[in-house]
Amino acid sequence: MKEKIGERINNLQKEVVSLGLDAAVIKDRENLIYFVGVEDLECGSLIVPAKGEAVLFCLWLDANHVREVSGIKNVIPYMFPKENISKKTAEYIAQMGINEPKVGFTRYFIDLQDFLWLHRLVPKIHVKDIGGVCYKLRSVKDQEEIDYIRKAAGFLQYGMKAAVDALKPNVKETDILAEADYAMRKAGSEGATFKMQVLRHDRQMLVHPYAGNYIIENNQPVVVHLGSSYKGYTAKMCRTIFLGNVDKETVKIYNILIKAQEIAVNNLVPGVKTSEIYDAVYRYIDDQGYGKTFIDYIGYGVGIRQSEFYPIIGKNLDHIIEENMVVDVLLPTLYKPKVGGPRITDTILVKKNSCEYLTSFDRNPIVKNF
Structure with missing residues (x-):
């Protein structure tokens, strides 16, 4: 040291x-x-x-x-x-x-x-x-830093599972978050470095919302965005859970974001400009008809802070991706009124010839019926 x-x-x-x-x-x-x-x-x-x-x-x-x-x-x-x-x-x-x-x-x-x-x-x-x-x-992590982030990332699966298990209509966002946080703490997390999110649908298009005393109702998507830490280093993960019968376009948007994340990760290689990653994702989003509802930044570095400002994956940015950088992808939702809001985010390690998902949880739509 x-x-x-x-x-x-x-x-x-x-x-x-x-x-x-x-x-x-x-x-x-x-x-x-x-x-x-x-x-x-x-x-x-x-x-x-x-x-x-x-x-x-x-x-x-x-x-x-x-x-x-x-x-x-x-x-x-x-x-x-x-x-x-x-x-x-x-x-x-x-x-x-x-x-x-x-x-x-x-x-x-x-x-x-x-x-x-x-x-x-x-x-x-x-x-x-x-x-x-x-x-x-x-921005470029050494092996010890990577190990710490990987350890933090491992706690998130416990929190997400607890959130999915606890999620049901007529409970507060904070109640769900309490279950998730408790599970991560029991697993070894030293806590989140940001205000975590459990968001009912009408709050998902705010810029920086966090779990509050809001009642979750049936037949809507719920965003769960969790963070954990170990030895001062953090990781984060976001998923969307669908309660009951959700608008078909909302489910479509989530599936589009899953594909957009895959495109981003496939382009996340050493030497690439972050604007090139963004452009590849934007072309796909635009082809699906949602270009005007997409924002300019889709990922940040991850390390001691949950959103570090190098590299930033975004429009017209010339930040260069290097081996052993850790980033989060895909940050935003599609901002279409009434149907937008779903989100998916993972913590990703850039390797020499590939990428590694440090966060591990089902990325497909999760449906719970009541």
Whole structure:
């Protein structure tokens, strides 16, 4: 692990130099897992300078553990609440002695306290978003990462089976999800990294819905989208279950999505642009008469985060697929009012000459009659 962490930090340092930055600051949990190798590190800050060794600030109780696991030499503990991570980070950047330092931060993961301390101690700082850089560095998985994702993926079949078994009319979405989550937890999952979905039909064309206190009725499709994790790495899977007599066009749409997923996986080979995968899928969807109801993104990288932003499989994107990338396919439904909504998603490992479904559950329409 220590050698691996050193290599990851070195790769980030090369990007810092390439971007003309003086340093990168990593504070978010997912990138700390990747660049430090500790999945239970909170309130930490990894600073990677353009020259010299990285330094990690963490709570004093975690310091010995972090040194042992990561191999990072410069682990500096701090005492909370007398000290805080935002001030320690800003102080370090100020002490670099650069008048107008250029520093990269991962997007979404700098809070108000970070900003206030930087503004106070480093008023001439220039910041740059390195979120995309980090996602790209994380996109090709090593064997240990693949093993962790495969382990997480294995838990999903227990959750999906529990959801299918429990699904019936006149129960709440959250009741079904509780059964699924319990089954996955018993199997060994450390929990989902996103808000999971059990969705009755009228909620399936929302962008980011999740299971709520909504009653499921008979004669409708129900989307079940589950996530699990292991050692900080995640997997996800989505299926659609049909209760009773469902509109024939809705069933047709699900079968079209099954075929579209097969087309995507068949085109998911090292060296291909993700736009080429999307185009192959779109041509099929359009030939079926649903081109105008199809969205622009159909898959994302999967790793520490359930939807990593490299690679993205989508329209006009030149992200390049490489061996040992892990992605989810097929994300969207067909957005046709009243009949659209079914979804199917699997976690896929890209191999040299083929792909492997890491998630395993029947992909055909599942019908339950009451």
